[in-house]
Amino acid sequence: MLDVEAIRKVFPALERQLGGRPVIFADNAATSLKPLCVIQAVDYYYRHLCANVHRGVNVLAQEADALYEDSRNSIASLIHARPAEVIFVRNTTEAINLAAHLLDLTKKDDVICSLTEHHSNFLPWLARANVRCVAPDERGRVTPGAFLEAATPKTKLFALGHVSNVTGVVSPVADIIQEARKRGILTLVDAAQSVSHMPLDVQSLGCDFLAFSGHKMFGPSGIGVLWAREEFLKSRPPMLFGGGMVTSVSEDGFQVQPPPHGFEAGTPNIEGTLGMGAAAQFLMGLDMDNVRDHSRRLAEALINAVASVSGLRAFPLDSSADRVPIVSFAVGSMSPDDVAAILCNRYNIMVRSGVHCAEPLVRHFGQRGLVRVSLSVYNTLDEIAYIGESLKSLSSILAR
């Protein structure tokens, strides 16, 4: 079981107060707070290194190299992958765009997405291929059956969000991937919301691509990861060309380094990588099974707290699916921006409002926008109770 109080102590941002009152950070689906180890990793780089990587033989450069690759190893360990298949990019969006590039899709190819996808796992496909969307069921899940029903002989890829950033519902991606493999359909998993809530094992999942960001798993922003099976990394040229990704260059041509370095052109976000590596170490130190248990407890408490507020509707209406502690809702017909602003100003609860970069899903619920509460390892049951009471207080002034 997680010692939440001990965890909270290593997140300095939790000490922040507004108006003399503590802040409840409930916008973790947007980005997460950073533990001391991540801050120290970035700080160490700036104070003691500041050397470029993969370019120098001096001591500082060598140390930077070692730390950089160590971070790659940590990420690989986190997702049970081979380091050579871990490519550092800016974020999940760039990771998925890189995957789309590697797949070399055309408008003749079908890609199956679900309506629950974040725009970053929808638009790269919409821009390149023919996309068919699958609606979630009444519990907010996308099922293997729905994907298979939508598949055609031209279907090349299932683009799967592991956890919806709007509803928190966990989709049965392992089952979907299994069915896809039987039919020779490739799979990409958007793990941006799941990586900080549950163990990930690309080997047992069986997917072909996995994408996630550093900043949602307690790491810095500007860094993310695409994991891809080696066969894809060797079959297509990189997306970016420049320094650091070649073994030799002449006037007539160049030789690209093997993966992963061949896909990391230019000076990378070194400090971000070191921070992300520290974040991976932090998560592994918590034990991801414990993290998952805590996540489930928070999710249950959050759903119950929100359900107890009259005049408030959470989506999906059937809340029985497995989920992480993310819930989106509407308060009567109040503007979600108004609700979010009041929750911040009056109750010091930081949430998000709007379509959450998932406009098709929000419209599917018949809404123009929703308020979203999203929690993480450092949130407590007391905070959830306070969120519930605050919502009740706000809702109580509304006429029915």
Add this chain to the structure above:
Amino acid sequence: MNYVARVAADAADRAYRRYRYYLYWRGQERMYRRRSREELRAAQWAKFRNLLEYACERIPLYREKFPKAGVTPESIRKPEDLLRIPVLTKDEIRQNFPDRLVAGDRKFQPDQIRQTSGSTGESLHFIRPEVGWTRTIQYSALLRTGRISNIPVVSLTTPHCTAATCSLQEQRSGPGMWISKYQKIRFLRHLDPLVELPSSDDILCAPGQYLEQLVGIISYLEPCILFGDPVYLGSLALHLKKARKTVPSVRCVVTTFELLTGSLRDRLREVFGCEVYTQYGASEVLDIANECEHHKLHVRTNIVMVEAIRDGVPAKPGEIGRAVITDLENYNMPLIRYDIGDLVQVGDGPCQCGRNTDVLEHVHGRTRDLIAPAGAGNGRALTPLQVDEVFRGLGGIAAYRFVQRSENQYDVAIMPDGLGDGFDRQALEGRCRAMFGSGSRFNITSVEGIKPERSGKFRFVYSQFSPGVV
């Protein structure tokens, strides 16, 4: 037939309501003229005491805050006791809205929860009863033209505001325009006289096509009154001036939403050939004061109480102070001695127009936009209205942005008006030095356009150095 019956019923309802509004405003006018100032103040004070009693008993924030300050309804016997009542700040509203600012048993519709435009800083939420800008606009019509029938009123405001409200969530922009079906039939126009023109955040760098479209619409409608944001109307006026066009039907211009500076007033007067009046209000309090034909701002003494506080005490006539407002009619969410974030200059009565209300000379802009020049005694600052005098009368300037970067360093961005030979840089610099001190440095640049803030309103004068003191 059903449609015809519905329209007929609607038209009758509108006519009836307009007549009621006319009676209401005629009653207001009579009250302001026939009652003495003392009588008006006595009635105001009685309303205030009722509100105070209600707030002390029913509103959690005031129930807690006032006793700490030693304030009870019984202890506030006369206007001089007002200073003992602690001022309500915007931060307090944000931190206590909604449950601690309303009576526990009151319930509200979601559309009664409104939001300010945030022009004085960060936006805040509030609850007010619907009063209806339409009535206010028609009051203007009555004041300016003596009648309210057959008065088309064309409104041009920010993309986030209608004539009735401001909402950051909704933005009106593009070709859309609010025009009632009654506008299409000339003799029925008076039933729904308000036409809201499409607006754009790019008003100060708007393409000629958009402004030309507005001119076309206005020419078709032949409005009697132009209503709206002075910056937006000013841009339209500049376009008319450049195109050498006029709108002869306009008999007066009424501005609100933003500060009406001397420069803008001069331009509107010149182009439309009529008088320009300002209406002072706010999202959370609506109608505060209206400018009369002698250009004094008459406070709506029966619905609002306005104090101008300077150095903690009431400002004297002619002095500028922070506006502290009490809405005497909002029992949904009482605002008692609310620091609205504006600067007002106290007037002195009686006014030649014959109205006996409290009077303000000018609204000077927002408190947060004060500029404190180097060497200003006690950090005494200049207001946006005062800074505007640097630019007033200088040709060649469509708009400006004046920013204090440090104690004696200023950035002055000028958007040329495209007329004549441009603006006289030397003359401008001379005026700047005269106002801000000869030791100050002015970085004067030409810009192609000036963008508004997120609210759609403009911030033409402000300091990045330190806020001045009033």
